[in-house]
Structures are given as structure tokens and as C-alpha cells.
Amino acid sequence: MLEVENISCALDNFTLAGITFAVRDGDYFVMLGRSGAGKTVLLELLCGFIRPSAGRIRMDGNDITFEPPGRRLMAIVYQDKALFPHMTVRENIAYALPRNLRPLADRLASDVGAAHLLDRYPGTLSQGESQRVALARALARRPRILLLDEPTASLDTPARSSIRSLLRKINSAGQTIIHVTHDYEEALALATRVAVLEEGRIVQAGTPDEVFHRPKSEFVANFTGIPNFFRGIVRCGEDGCLFETAGVAFRVADDAPPGSACAVFPSDCVTLSLCRPEGSARNVFQALVMETEQARHGIDAVLDIGIRIHALVTRSAARELDISAGRRVWAAFKASSVRVIPAEG
Amino acid sequence: MQTGSFSNSKPGLSGFELAAYAAGALVLLFVAAPLCSLALRTSLPSLFETARDAQVLKSIRLSLLTSLAASLLFSIPAIPFAWLLARRHFFLKGLMLALIDLPVVVPHSTAGIALLSVLGGRSCLGGFIKRFGLSVIDHPAGIALAMAFVSLPFLVNSAREGFAAVPERLEKAALNLGASQVRVFFTVSVPLAARAILTGLVMMFARGLSEFGAVLIVAYHPMTAPVLIYDRLSTYGLRHAGSAALLFLAVSLAVFVVLRTIAGGRRHARS
Numbered sequence: 001m002l003e004v005e006n007i008s009c010a011l012d013n014f015t016l017a018g019i020t021f022a023v024r025d026g027d028y029f030v031m032l033g034r035s036g037a038g039k040t041v042l043l044e045l046l047c048g049f050i051r052p053s054a055g056r057i058r059m060d061g062n063d064i065t066f067e068p069p070g071r072r073l074m075a076i077v078y079q080d081k082a083l084f085p086h087m088t089v090r091e092n093i094a095y096a097l098p099r100n101l102r103p104l105a106d107r108l109a110s111d112v113g114a115a116h117l118l119d120r121y122p123g124t125l126s127q128g129e130s131q132r133v134a135l136a137r138a139l140a141r142r143p144r145i146l147l148l149d150e151p152t153a154s155l156d157t158p159a160r161s162s163i164r165s166l167l168r169k170i171n172s173a174g175q176t177i178i179h180v181t182h183d184y185e186e187a188l189a190l191a192t193r194v195a196v197l198e199e200g201r202i203v204q205a206g207t208p209d210e211v212f213h214r215p216k217s218e219f220v221a222n223f224t225g226i227p228n229f230f231r232g233i234v235r236c237g238e239d240g241c242l243f244e245t246a247g248v249a250f251r252v253a254d255d256a257p258p259g260s261a262c263a264v265f266p267s268d269c270v271t272l273s274l275c276r277p278e279g280s281a282r283n284v285f286q287a288l289v290m291e292t293e294q295a296r297h298g299i300d301a302v303l304d305i306g307i308r309i310h311a312l313v314t315r316s317a318a319r320e321l322d323i324s325a326g327r328r329v330w331a332a333f334k335a336s337s338v339r340v341i342p343a344e345g
Numbered sequence: 346m347q348t349g350s351f352s353n354s355k356p357g358l359s360g361f362e363l364a365a366y367a368a369g370a371l372v373l374l375f376v377a378a379p380l381c382s383l384a385l386r387t388s389l390p391s392l393f394e395t396a397r398d399a400q401v402l403k404s405i406r407l408s409l410l411t412s413l414a415a416s417l418l419f420s421i422p423a424i425p426f427a428w429l430l431a432r433r434h435f436f437l438k439g440l441m442l443a444l445i446d447l448p449v450v451v452p453h454s455t456a457g458i459a460l461l462s463v464l465g466g467r468s469c470l471g472g473f474i475k476r477f478g479l480s481v482i483d484h485p486a487g488i489a490l491a492m493a494f495v496s497l498p499f500l501v502n503s504a505r506e507g508f509a510a511v512p513e514r515l516e517k518a519a520l521n522l523g524a525s526q527v528r529v530f531f532t533v534s535v536p537l538a539a540r541a542i543l544t545g546l547v548m549m550f551a552r553g554l555s556e557f558g559a560v561l562i563v564a565y566h567p568m569t570a571p572v573l574i575y576d577r578l579s580t581y582g583l584r585h586a587g588s589a590a591l592l593f594l595a596v597s598l599a600v601f602v603v604l605r606t607i608a609g610g611r612r613h614a615r616s
Contacts, residue, residue, distance in 0.1 A: 049520075049521075070520055070523045070524065070525065071523075076518070080514065082512070082518035084533060084537075086537055095524070095532075096522035140522075
């Protein structure tokens with residue numbers, strides 16, 4: 001268990017103020033924040049490269065705030081991987097291993113799917129391959145916590161999904177992971193816990209469901225952007241793909257990969273009307289308005305269509321349709337506005 | 346030579362380029378002409394004779410060995426110091442950087458006299474050494490010190506630039522993997538800065554080899570090659586000195602080329 005208590009740190013261009021969070025063993029902890037929110041600094045604080053001006057970091061109850069980097073058992077994978085360019089992949093992976101355990105490098109490489117790369121130099125690897133090697137090198141350290149800085153940011157889509165599934169595999173083998181990213185998809189696809197970092201503070205922390213369904217601040221809502229997200233299963237048949245969750249099914253893009261997934265769609269893609277709208281490409285539901293709330297760009301209406309969805313409507317439309325709690329309307333959204341994020345594989 | 350990015354056709358030389366080529370030719374001529382003249386004025390028989398002259402050979406060997414010893418010995422403290430200069434900010438760092446460069450601008454006779462005032466028999470340090478019946482004045486050790494004094498900036502500056510070009514993140518990654526600072530230094534920093542360090546060593550060695558002024562003041566005897574050439578010139582005149590000078594030039598050039606090739610030959614596939 002890692003406990004970060006009230007950590008503050010002032011650097012040249014920004015500050016972290018009163019950061020508090022806890023990571024339990026086995027957690028996949030995703031720290032969400034815009035670029036420049038202090039995510040990398042936070043990881044370097046955990047590694048011991050930066051000293052906090054106040055606060056405590058505890059590992060299993062022991063204070064490690066001022067422990068030197070080499071003794072912390074937190075292995076970081078930097079965004080640029082920082083592989084040693086003058087060493088082969090094998091030598092890179094073996095760097096953290098004591099001399100008598102060097103042969104383990106080969107097994108670590110095959111665990112991350114990099115066995116065929118062992119004799120190559122980092123300069124010849126693709127981004128995805130470098131990421132695998134960097135993960136193996138960090139895992140060789142047998143870290144209590146694996147720290148990942150935007151591990152999929154520079155990857156193309158296929159490489160990203162294969163790295164995600166590798167990360168999931170590593171986590172399910174019991175490895176505690178802290179992963180910082182600006183991409184809410186990462187959190188949906190991987191996290192067991194999410195914290196949102198904004199201007200040097202943690203503005204919300206919890207399970208992905210808590211953070212994405214009940215954003216505590218406008219910032220979280222804007223940042224995550226999407227209160228409509230659901231976990232379920234994609235089933236594809238002759239006539240396209242359906243996403244099923246909690247007894248409700250809706251149409252998603254035909255190229256969605258079948259299996260467990262998250263579906264997200266922005267609240268401003270949901271249109272409301274009094275009459276049943278036409279068009280086959282749409283998901284159309286009868287909806288009961290549960291509550292409404294003023295949002296920056298209009299009215300945020302919570303609708304019950306069997307599941308709760310959010311619809312963002314303009315103020316004039318809300319007046320026209322007389323959107324208020326208890327009202328029955330038709331809600332529609334296009335299959336193409338639903339984004340499917342595979343949660344397994 | 347392609348000058349425009351718009352077309353692949355080769356445009357003619359502009360007037361400015363022509364002038365620049367002419368200027369370049371002039372500079373090269375200025376460097377090459379004296380050396381060529383030296384080579385042409387020296388007859389082969391006299392060169393062979395000089396090559397068998399034990400005194401000349403001894404002086405060349407002394408030059409090579411003392412400069413090599415100075416470079417290797419001083420690299421032991423200079424390389425970690427260069428890393429420190431590249432990585433850390435500390436009190437009076439600017440002053441230290443200026444101090445490192447100082448020997449380049451100090452007249453070499455001044456450098457020699459300054460060294461003499463520290464190492465000479467009547468100085469504190471010289472007196473201390475003398476108590477053991479030793480003296481670095483007129484001794485190869487003194488020669489090596491004089492060479493190091495004037496040539497150290499080449500190693501420190503080149504190594505410092507080499508270390509600065511190594512991404513600090515690689516050192517952090519190595520520390521994070523549990524390596525000690527010493528291990529990080531020897532397995533990550535030094536190998537990645539190796540080219541710059543070797544280049545610096547070669548430059549330091551070459552500079553030490555050719556040093557005359559400071560060496561002359563600290564140790565006229567035993568004679569290094571530059572001192573011997575001067576001695577021959579003032580005793581026997583240009584003809585005699587010329588063949589020794591040419592021989593030393595040839596040896597220096599050969600060693601320099603070999604070392605540059607070794608230093609330049611190490612390349613890595615960098616990411």
C-alpha cells in the first residue's frame with residue numbers, strides 16, 4: 001500500500017499542492033490530467049528524483065519520502081522509454097538484474113512479447129517494441145509499484161491496444177501500477193482506480209464509474225467530457241453490432257470488436273424531441289427526464305432509457321421542449337457517435 | 346553543390362561563393378605552405394641521418410610518453426569533474442568554467458613561470474618534494490605537469506560537452522533501476538560520452554605533445570622534441586633543426602591520425 005499525504009512541491013513553472021492519494025496492492029491506478037498538470041513531476045516525486053517541500057510518502061507504513069531513488073522499488077517507464085542506446089535489448093532488460101540472475105532477461109522478454117528482439121539495439125525498434133522492452137526492463141527490478149508515464153501516447157492504434165492488453169496482463173498477475181495519462185480512454189480501458197489532477201491538485205478520485213458518472217466538478221466533466229459511459233458487451237451479427245448493457249441495447253459502428261467493452265458518447269450528441277424521430281442509423285429511445293441541471297453550454301438533462309444517460313441541450317431547445325423532471329421525450333443518438341473501447345483482449 | 350531548395354538543377358557559383366572558395370584556398374595555403382616548404386627543403390639523406398640520431402629519437406620518445414602519461418593521469422580526475430560541470434549547478438560554477446579555460450589564453454612562458462613558482466625548489470610544494478630528495482624541475486614529471494597545465498582544457502571541455510549531450514533521463518532511468526551512481530557513471534554516462542571523451546583525450550595529448558614554452562621553462566633537460574628542435578636551431582641553425590622538426594612533425598601527424606581514427610570509430614545506433 002502506497003500512501004501519499006499532502007505532498008507539495010514548487011518547481012520553476014508550476015506547483016503541486018497538497019496531493020493526497022493511496023494506492024492499494026494490485027490496483028491499476030490511473031492519474032488523469034492535461035499535459036502540464038504535473039503528472040511526470042508526480043512520478044519523479046514517487047521515484048525520489050524530486051524532493052517534496054512538504055508532505056509524506058509511505059510504503060506499507062514506512063516513510064520513504066527521502067529514501068534515495070535506488071532503494072524505493074518503484075520502477076518508472078518514461079514516455080520516451082529511456083532505453084540505453086549502447087546496449088542490446090538483452091543488456092537493457094538485464095540492467096537491474098544481479099549478475100547471477102542475468103539469464104532471466106530472456107524470460108522477461110518473452111513475457112512481454114519481445115523475445116525476438118533480444119539481440120537488437122534500441123535504435124532499431126518501433127515505438128511499440130521499445131515500450132515492451134522498457135516494461136520488461138522495469139519489471140526486472142521486481143518493483144512494488146510500476147510507474148508508467150503516458151505508455152501508449154506515441155503508439156498507433158493496433159500497437160496501443162496490444163500494449164493495453166499487455167498492461168492488463170501485467171496488472172492481473174498482481175503488479176501494482178500507477179499510470180499517468182491525459183487520455184480518458186486509458187482510464188476506461190485499464191483503471192481500477194482513477195484520480196483527476198488539475199492545476200497541481202487532485203480534484204477527484206475513485207473508481208472509474210464514480211469519476212466518470214458523477215464528475216464532481218465542471219472541470220472533471222469537461223475533462224472527461226463524457227458522462228455517458230457504460231460497460232457491457234459488443235455483439236456483432238448479420239445486421240451490424242449492438243452494445244448491450246444492463247438490459248438495454250443500442251447500435252454501435254459496424255467495425256466494433258466483439259467482446260467486453262466500454263461505450264462512450266458525448267452528451268451533446270443526444271438529441272431530444274417530442275415526436276419519434278425518423279432515420280434508421282439512429283438509436284431511438286423513449287426517455288423519462290429524471291433531473292436537469294444548468295451547465296456551461298446549456299442544460300444537462302439526466303434521462304432514464306433503461307439506463308441513465310445525459311443529454312446536453314441548448315437553453316432554447318430546453319424551453320421549447322419544456323424539459324423538466326418527469327417529462328417524457330424521445331431521445332436519439334447516432335451509432336457513429338458511440339465510441340467503443342475494448343476492455344479486454 | 347546545391348544551393349536552392351526549389352530545383353534540383355545545379356546553379357552556377359555565385360560571386361560570394363567564389364570569393365569564399367578563394368578565401369578558403371588562401372587559408373589552406375597559409376597553413377600548408379610552411380609545412381610543405383619544410384618538407385621540400387629537407388633532403389632525404391639528412392632526414393635518414395636524423396632518424397638514426399639517438400638524441401632526436403630519445404626526445405621524440407620522451408615527448409610521446411610524457412604527453413601520454415599527462416593525458417591519462419589527468420583524465421582520472423578530469424572526467425568525473427567534466428560530468429559534474431555538465432550535470433550540476435553549484436556555487437561559482439561560472440568562475441570554474443572560466444578558470445578551466447584560462448590556460449588557453451595565458452602565454453605559455455607565463456604558464457611555465459607560474460608552474461615554476463609552485464614547483465620550484467624554493468616554493469612550499471617544491472620544498473616539500475625536495476625533502477624526499479626529489480625534484481620535478483628538469484624531470485619528466487615536471488614536463489608532464491607543464492603539458493597537462495596547458496592542455497587540460499581540451500579534455501575537460503570536450504568531455505563536458507559529451508556528458509551534456511547524454512540525456513539525463515538515461516541516467517535517471519539507470520538510478521531508478523537500482524544502480525549506484527558509480528555504476529551509472531561507468532555503464533551509462535561514460536560509454537555514451539565516449540566519443541567526446543576520446544576526442545578530448547586525443548586533443549589533450551596532441552596539445553601536450555606540441556607544447557614548447559611552458560616545458561622549456563620547467564625543464565630544458567631532459568629535452569622534449571620541441572625543446573630539442575629549438576636547441577638545434579639556436580646552436581646549429583635552420584638546416585640542422587629542419588630535419589628534426591620534419592621528423593617530429595611526421596611522427597606527431599601519424600600518431601594523431603591513428604588516435605583520431607580510433608576515437609572517431611566508435612559509433613552506436615542511437616535511439
